[in-house]
Amino acid sequence: xxxxxxDLHQRFxxxxxxxxxxxxxxxxxxANEPASLRGYFGQWGEPVEAAVxxxxxxxxxxxxVEPLGVRLVLVHPQRVKAIASAKxxxxxxxxxxxxxLLRARxxxxxxxxxxxxxxxxxxxxxxVSLGQQRTRLKNQxxxxxxxxxxxxxxxxxxxxxxxxxxAEVELPAxxxxxxxxxxxxxxxxxxxxxxxxRSWAELDDGDERRRVLETIPGxxxxxxxxxxxxxxxxxxxxxxxxxxxxxxxxxxxRESGERQRRGGITRAGSPRLRWMLVQAAHSAVRxxxxxxxxxxxxxxxRPPHVAxxxxxxxxxxxxxxxxxxxVGWDEEVFAAR
Numbered sequence: 001x002x003x004x005x006x007d008l009h010q011r012f013x014x015x016x017x018x019x020x021x022x023x024x025x026x027x028x029x030x031a032n033e034p035a036s037l038r039g040y041f042g043q044w045g046e047p048v049e050a051a052v053x054x055x056x057x058x059x060x061x062x063x064x065v066e067p068l069g070v071r072l073v074l075v076h077p078q079r080v081k082a083i084a085s086a087k088x089x090x091x092x093x094x095x096x097x098x099x100x101l102l103r104a105r106x107x108x109x110x111x112x113x114x115x116x117x118x119x120x121x122x123x124x125x126x127x128v129s130l131g132q133q134r135t136r137l138k139n140q141x142x143x144x145x146x147x148x149x150x151x152x153x154x155x156x157x158x159x160x161x162x163x164x165x166x167a168e169v170e171l172p173a174x175x176x177x178x179x180x181x182x183x184x185x186x187x188x189x190x191x192x193x194x195x196x197x198r199s200w201a202e203l204d205d206g207d208e209r210r211r212v213l214e215t216i217p218g219x220x221x222x223x224x225x226x227x228x229x230x231x232x233x234x235x236x237x238x239x240x241x242x243x244x245x246x247x248x249x250x251x252x253x254r255e256s257g258e259r260q261r262r263g264g265i266t267r268a269g270s271p272r273l274r275w276m277l278v279q280a281a282h283s284a285v286r287x288x289x290x291x292x293x294x295x296x297x298x299x300x301x302r303p304p305h306v307a308x309x310x311x312x313x314x315x316x317x318x319x320x321x322x323x324x325x326x327v328g329w330d331e332e333v334f335a336a337r
Contacts, residue, residue, distance in 0.1 A: 004041075004050040005098030007091045008032070008061055014091035015040065018099040027092060034064045041068050051102040053077045054110045059118055072112070079108035113232045120229040127196050127222060128272055134189040141166070141182045144175050158186070200225070212322050215329040216315060217288035218280030227319060230273035240320040247273050249313040265309060277312035284315060290335035291315070 002025065007014040009032065017026040030040045041048060049071035052058055058074065066072055075098065101107045113121070138158060145152060148171060156162050166179060200221060213224035237243045244250050248268040267274065284291035291311060298307035318334060 002044050002046060002048045003099050003103040004048060005095040005100070005102060006050050006052040006061070007095040007098070008052050008055060008058065009091075010057060013037075013061070014095045016092070016095040016099040017044075018096075018103055020103065022100070022103065024096065024099075027096070029091075032061065037061070037064045038068065041065055041070050047071075049073065049102065051075050051098045051107055053080065053098070054112075062112065073102060073107055074110045074112040076108040076110040111232065111236055117229060117232045120225065123200075124222070124226045124229045125272065127193070128226070128275075130189055130193050130196065134186060134193070137182050137186050137189065141179055141186075144171075144178050144182075148172070148175055197222070208326065209323055212326060212328060213319060216280070216284075216318055216322065217291055217329065218283035218315065223276050223280055226272060226276050230270040230276075231319075234320070234323050237320075240317050243316060243320050244313055245269075247277065247313075247316055249274060249277070249309065249316065274312070277316055278308060280315055281308050281311040284311065288331065288334075290331045293335065 001020050003018045003020070005016045005018070012029045012032050015026070015028065015030050016024060019025055030036050041050075048069075050065065051073040052061060053075045054077055062072060062074075080098070080101070098107070141157070150169065152162060153165060154161055157166070163183070166183065171179060207228070210221070210224045210228060213219050213227060214221065219227075231243070231246075234243075237246065241250075245266070246269045248266045248271075250266055252264060252266050281291070281295070285295050285308075286292070291314075294314060295307050295311050298310050302310075314334075314337070317337065318329070322329065
């Protein structure tokens with residue numbers, strides 16, 4: 001068996017091939033191109049496994065190497081740093097470390113989502129990105145008004161009345177140019193978001209999991225699809241507590257001897273999943289009596305943002321239960337948990 005550590009870069013990979021005995025067989029750069037990768041992994045006359053850190057361009061590498069019969073191990077980048085921290089860090093050291101940890105079966109593996117899940121993630125993350133860019137533009141408009149000492153009337157500056165006020169308010173030439181430019185860009189983002197939502201509303205993927213999740217208060221078509229994309233395969237979690245940890249919604253724990261200290265949530269895992277669950281918690285407080293009662297009970301003794309995160313975690317527990325059992329939302333069951 002040949003164990004290969006891959007330090008993956010956009011244009012090249014630094015490979016270290018190690019035998020089962022621990023002897024380094026080969027080290028060096030290989031162009032990150034399909035023909036070069038096929039040639040490298042095809043040269044070995046025995047079984048091969050390779051470890052590569054999960055980075056933004058691992059899917060292209062995965063797509064070339066996996067059909068060659070190579071066992072690929074996708075490595076959790078943060079956890080492997082905790083195992084293999086070193087004062088000397090370069091491509092050669094990193095790839096050799098991966099190879100030796102792979103040989104010793106000490107690598108913290110990350111889940112490699114299948115192509116369908118990666119495509120779904122790309123689609124929903126486009127919608128997240130469009131929304132974030134639109135929010136940044138709105139903040140820029142507020143910043144210009146703040147610099148001019150102006151306070152817009154009403155609560156929705158970008159509704160019909162707010163936009164009319166923006167069009168009529170007197171501003172210096174530079175400020176007017178900035179506001180008009182931001183509003184034009186906002187219009188473009190609004191159009192793109194509406195087009196995205198129309199295409200998704202017309203798409204019926206026949207996924208019963210999505211229909212079940214849409215019964216949860218605060219979950220619409222967009223939220224359900226994002227949660228499905230970010231979680232992927234629910235079967236890889238042995239319990240809902242593992243799912244909470246994956247979403248970064250569990251408290252930090254520092255333990256020494258008999259002393260324990262708990263801090264804020266870990267914020268590990270997918271930030272988009274965590275964000276969507278908190279947004280769903282906002283909506284659930286307004287639409288679900290059981291969710292509202294749970295939030296209000298916690299908010300009596302904890303800050304509102306802490307109670308909201310706790311509700312987001314409880315909603316994720318509902319995702320776990322409904323997705324696993326294939327049943328819809330039940331207010332009484334949620335209130336009793």
